[in-house]
Amino acid sequence: MARKLPNIVITGTPGVGKTTHAEQVAQNLGFKHISVNQIVKDEGFHEGKDEELGSWIVDEDKLLDYLEATSLSETGGYILDFHACELFPERWIDLVIVLRCDSTVLYDRLTARGYKDRKLEENMDSEIMQVLLEEARESYKEEIVVELKSENTDDVEANVERIEQWVEQWKKNQEQSANA
Numbered sequence: 001m002a003r004k005l006p007n008i009v010i011t012g013t014p015g016v017g018k019t020t021h022a023e024q025v026a027q028n029l030g031f032k033h034i035s036v037n038q039i040v041k042d043e044g045f046h047e048g049k050d051e052e053l054g055s056w057i058v059d060e061d062k063l064l065d066y067l068e069a070t071s072l073s074e075t076g077g078y079i080l081d082f083h084a085c086e087l088f089p090e091r092w093i094d095l096v097i098v099l100r101c102d103s104t105v106l107y108d109r110l111t112a113r114g115y116k117d118r119k120l121e122e123n124m125d126s127e128i129m130q131v132l133l134e135e136a137r138e139s140y141k142e143e144i145v146v147e148l149k150s151e152n153t154d155d156v157e158a159n160v161e162r163i164e165q166w167v168e169q170w171k172k173n174q175e176q177s178a179n180a
């Protein structure tokens with residue numbers, strides 16, 4: 001049976017504003033926000049931490065089994081917030097938002113978080129080389145991947161509104177195809 005609500009991935013380099021956007025969209029639309037990093041940490045879906053980078057080495061099988069056991073693929077209405085996206089099966093995902101940020105803005109956000117040395121460098125390089133945008137484009141159909149700027153609060157407001165409008169349109173399209 002077709003999902004009644006879409007599932008959305010919000011991805012991008014750490015610090016671009018994934019959590020900020022995901023929380024707001026989830027609250028406004030009543031969607032479930034899944035902070036994937038938090039789940040990996042809380043449920044122990046990892047094989048330890050890369051000490052230099054400070055990020056979890058994710059056990060993708062365990063993570064995907066956990067997500068599979070939710071109602072995500074049947075009901076939709078989930079927002080997956082993660083700094084990677086290729087691991088999520090295409091059939092689960094209806095929209096992929098890639099947030100982008102100017103490097104000076106990102107530098108300030110990451111240093112404010114206490115990132116330094118290799119961890120700071122790797123993340124800055126990743127944003128400059130648009131690693132997440134490429135990953136999204138390689139993993140999903142071109143028309144469901146949307147790149148949005150997240151540099152100031154006006155951007156957040158405009159992006160959230162745009163995502164909400166997209167969800168409305170998606171629902172209309174679903175109804176139409178169900179009635180056709």
Ligand code: ADP
Nearest residue numbers: 014015016017018019020109150151152153156
């Ligand atoms: P991520 O989840 O991608 O790591 P967060 O949403 O935690 O990013 O944002 C990192 C920091 O940057 C937070 O302090 C947040 O308030 C701020 N921030 C993120 N996006 C914006 C934005 N578009 N305008 C202003 N501040 C932002």
